[in-house]
Amino acid sequence: MKKRKPNFFRELFRSFEGTVGFVILCVMVFCAVFAPLIAPYDPYDITQRGRKLQPPSPQHIMGTDWYGVDIFSQIVYGARTSLTVGALTAIGVSVIGGFLGVTAATFGKGVDVLIMRIVDFVMVLPGLPIMIMIMTYLGSSFWTLVFVLVVFGWAGISRVVRAIVLSEKKRGYVEAAVCAGASKWYILKKHLLPAAYSVLVVNAAFSAAGAMLAEAGLSFLGFSDPRVVSWGKMLSLARTCNALVLGAWWWILFPGLAIFLASFSIMSLGVASERILNPKISDRRE
Amino acid sequence: MSFSYLVKRIVQMILTILVAVTVSFVLIRALPGDPAERFYGDPRIPEEVKQEIKSAFGLDKPVLIQYLSFLKQFFKGDLGVSYTYNRRVVGVVLERLPWTLLLTAVPTILGMITSLSLGVYIGCNRNSFVDKLVRYVAFALHSVPTFWFALLLVLLFSFKLEWFPLQGMIDPSARGFSSFVSLLRHAFLPWLVIFVVNVPGFAVYVRNMVILILNEEFVLTAKAKGLTERQIRKRHILRNVLGPLFSMLTLRIAGMLGGAVLIETIFSWKGMGLLVLEASRNSDYPLLQATIIITIVSIIVANFLADVLQAAFDPRVRFE
Numbered sequence: 001m002k003k004r005k006p007n008f009f010r011e012l013f014r015s016f017e018g019t020v021g022f023v024i025l026c027v028m029v030f031c032a033v034f035a036p037l038i039a040p041y042d043p044y045d046i047t048q049r050g051r052k053l054q055p056p057s058p059q060h061i062m063g064t065d066w067y068g069v070d071i072f073s074q075i076v077y078g079a080r081t082s083l084t085v086g087a088l089t090a091i092g093v094s095v096i097g098g099f100l101g102v103t104a105a106t107f108g109k110g111v112d113v114l115i116m117r118i119v120d121f122v123m124v125l126p127g128l129p130i131m132i133m134i135m136t137y138l139g140s141s142f143w144t145l146v147f148v149l150v151v152f153g154w155a156g157i158s159r160v161v162r163a164i165v166l167s168e169k170k171r172g173y174v175e176a177a178v179c180a181g182a183s184k185w186y187i188l189k190k191h192l193l194p195a196a197y198s199v200l201v202v203n204a205a206f207s208a209a210g211a212m213l214a215e216a217g218l219s220f221l222g223f224s225d226p227r228v229v230s231w232g233k234m235l236s237l238a239r240t241c242n243a244l245v246l247g248a249w250w251w252i253l254f255p256g257l258a259i260f261l262a263s264f265s266i267m268s269l270g271v272a273s274e275r276i277l278n279p280k281i282s283d284r285r286e
Numbered sequence: 287m288s289f290s291y292l293v294k295r296i297v298q299m300i301l302t303i304l305v306a307v308t309v310s311f312v313l314i315r316a317l318p319g320d321p322a323e324r325f326y327g328d329p330r331i332p333e334e335v336k337q338e339i340k341s342a343f344g345l346d347k348p349v350l351i352q353y354l355s356f357l358k359q360f361f362k363g364d365l366g367v368s369y370t371y372n373r374r375v376v377g378v379v380l381e382r383l384p385w386t387l388l389l390t391a392v393p394t395i396l397g398m399i400t401s402l403s404l405g406v407y408i409g410c411n412r413n414s415f416v417d418k419l420v421r422y423v424a425f426a427l428h429s430v431p432t433f434w435f436a437l438l439l440v441l442l443f444s445f446k447l448e449w450f451p452l453q454g455m456i457d458p459s460a461r462g463f464s465s466f467v468s469l470l471r472h473a474f475l476p477w478l479v480i481f482v483v484n485v486p487g488f489a490v491y492v493r494n495m496v497i498l499i500l501n502e503e504f505v506l507t508a509k510a511k512g513l514t515e516r517q518i519r520k521r522h523i524l525r526n527v528l529g530p531l532f533s534m535l536t537l538r539i540a541g542m543l544g545g546a547v548l549i550e551t552i553f554s555w556k557g558m559g560l561l562v563l564e565a566s567r568n569s570d571y572p573l574l575q576a577t578i579i580i581t582i583v584s585i586i587v588a589n590f591l592a593d594v595l596q597a598a599f600d601p602r603v604r605f606e
Contacts, residue, residue, distance in 0.1 A: 121302070121305070121306075124541075124582075124585050124586070124589060125582065125585075126541065126543070126578070126581050126582065126585065128547045128548075128559075129547060129558075129559065129562045129577070129578055129581060130578060132547070132562050132563065132566050133562070133566070133574055133575070133578055135566075136566040136569070136574060209428070209429060213429070213431055216431050216433075216434075217431065217432075217433060217547075217548055220431075220433055220548065220551075221547065221548070221551060221563060222567075235433070235434065235437070238437075239437070239552070244437070244440055244441055244444075244445055244452065245445070245452070247441075247445060247446075249441055252434070252437050252438065252441060253438070255434075256431060256434030256435075256437070256438070259429075259431050259434065260429050260430055260431065260434070263428070263429035263431075264426065264429035267425070267428055267429055271425070
C-alpha cells in the first residue's frame with residue numbers, strides 16, 4: 001500500500017479526466033477553506049449589500065440577487081456547504097455500506113439474507129419523496145440532510161462489498177492463512193477488507209457527487225438549513241423571487257454551474273481512479 | 287411460464303407489501319407526536335376531551351390491536367382523511383396519479399425507443415466518434431442538476447423566446463381540441479427535460495449489453511452461416527436486448543410514480559411529487575403518508591410485473 005501512493009498520483013495526472021477533476025476540485029476546496037479571503041463580500045453580513053438584481057459588472061462579477069447580495073460571494077461560501085455534505089455522506093455511506101457488506105459476507109446464512117433483503121428494499125424506495133417525508137418530521141437542518149442522504153446511499157455499495165469479500169474468501173491465499181491459524185478477525189482485517197478498498201474509494205467519489213446533487217435538489221425544494229448559504233438554496237430563492245420572470249439569468253446560471261462543476265470534478269476523479277485501481281472492471285466497460 | 291414460479295413471486299410480493307406497510311406503521315409511531323395530536327395538541331383542551339379524542343382514533347388500545355386495525359384499513363383501501371382537502375386521501379392521490387404518469391411515461395417510453403436504436407448502433411460501432419460522444423455526454427449529464435437544466439430551458443424557451451407557457455398543465459379557458467393542444471404545449475418542456483436527461487444513459491446501457499451479446503457464440507454462429515450484419519442485429523441482438531430493456535422501462539416508470547418532484551415543482555405540474563411537497567408544507571401527515579405508501583406499493587407491484595413479464599419472454603430467467 002505504501003508504495004502505491006506516489007504511483008497513484010502519477011497515473012492520475014496521466015489521464016485527462018483525472019487532471020481536470022483534480023484541478024477543479026482543488027480550486028473548489030481552496031474556495032471553501034479560504035472563503036472569507038476570496039469572496040469580495042460577506043453574504044452573511046446584511047450591511048454588505050449592493051443594489052438589487054444587478055447584472056454581472058466589475059463590482060459584482062456574477063451580479064446580485066433580489067436582496068442585493070453578491071452572487072459570486074454566495075457561490076464561494078456555498079462551496080463549504082456542498083463539499084462538506086458530499087464528504088460527510090461519502091464517509092457515512094462507505095463506513096455503513098462497507099460494514100454491512102462485510103458483515104453479510106462473513107456471517108452468512110440468516111444475517112446475510114436479512115441484510116440483502118433490506119438492501120433490495122431500500123433500493124426500490126422512491127428516494128426524494130421519502131426524504132421529503134423524513135425531513136418534514138425531523139425538520140430540515142444540516143445534519144438531518146446528511147443523515148437522510150446516508151440512509152438512502154449505503155445499499156448499493158454494501159452489495160458490491162459483500163460480493164467481493166465472498167469471492168475473495170474462496171481464494172487460495174485466504175485458505176492458506178486459515179490453515180496457518182490466522183483468526184477470523186485477522187483475515188478480515190488483513191486480507192478481505194483491503195480487497196474491497198479500491199471499490200469503496202471509487203464508490204465514495206460517486207456518492208459524494210450524488211449527495212451534492214441531492215443536497216442541491218432538496219435545498220431547491222426548500223429543505224435546507226436556514227442558517228447556511230448553499231447553491232441549491234440560491235436557486236430556490238431565485239425561483240421564489242421569480243428570477244425567471246424578471247429575466248435574472250445570472251442568478252440561475254452561476255449556482256447551477258457551480259453544482260455541475262463540483263459534481264463533475266468528483267465524478268471524473270472517480271472514473272480516473274477506477275481505471276487505476278480496478279483496471280479489470282473498467283476494461284469491461286470500455 | 288411455470289405456475290410455481292408465478293405463485294412464488296406473488297407470495298414474495300405480498301410479503302414485501304406487508305413489510306412496507308409494517309415499516310411505515312412503526313415509523314409513524316416512532317416519530318414524535320401521534321396522529322391525533324393535531325386535534326388535542328392545544329394545551330387548553332381538558333384531559334377528558336383529550337382521552338375521548340384518543341379513543342375515537344383508537345389510540346388507547348394496545349399497539350398490537352392498533353397495528354391489526356391499521357392493516358385491516360390498509361387492505362380495505364382506507365388510509366385516512368386529508369386535513370387540507372377534507373376528503374379521503376386515497377381519492378386525492380388517485381386523482382394525481384394519471385398526471386404524473388402522463389408526465390413521466392411519455393418521455394420515458396420515447397426515450398427508450400430512441401436509445402434502443404442509438405445504443406445498438408454505438409454498440410456495433412464501438413469507439414467510433416458517435417460512441418465516444420454519446421458516452422461522454424451521458425457521463426457529463428450525471429452531474430447536471432435536472433432541475434437547473436429545466437430552469438435554463440424555461441428561461442430560454444418560455445421567457446426569452448416565448449414559445450411555451452411558463453408553467454401549469456392546461457389553459458383553463460381552452461375547450462375541446464384546443465385544450466388538448468394547450469396540454470401538449472404545457473407538457474412539451476418537462477417532456478423534453480426528462481427525454482434529454484434519460485436518452486444518453488439508456489443508450490450507454492444498451493450499448494454495454496450489445497457488446498456482451500456480440501461476444502456470445504450464437505452471434506459467431508450467425509456470422510458463420512452467412513447472415514448479414516443487418517439480420518444479426520435484428521434477429522439476435524435486438525431480441526436479446528429487448529427483455530432487460532423492457533423490465534428496465536417498467537422499473538423506470540415505477541420509480542417515477544412518486545413524481546418527478548423537482549420537475550413538477552418547476553412546471554407547477556399537479557402530480558404526485560407536488561402533492562408530497564404540498565402535504566409536507568401543510569403538515570398534512572395522513573396525506574403525506576398515504577402518498578408514500580401508495581407509491582411504494584405501486585413500485586412493488588411494478589417490480590413484480592417486470593419480473594413476471596421478463597420470465598415470460600426469456601426462459602433463462604425462470605431457470606436460474
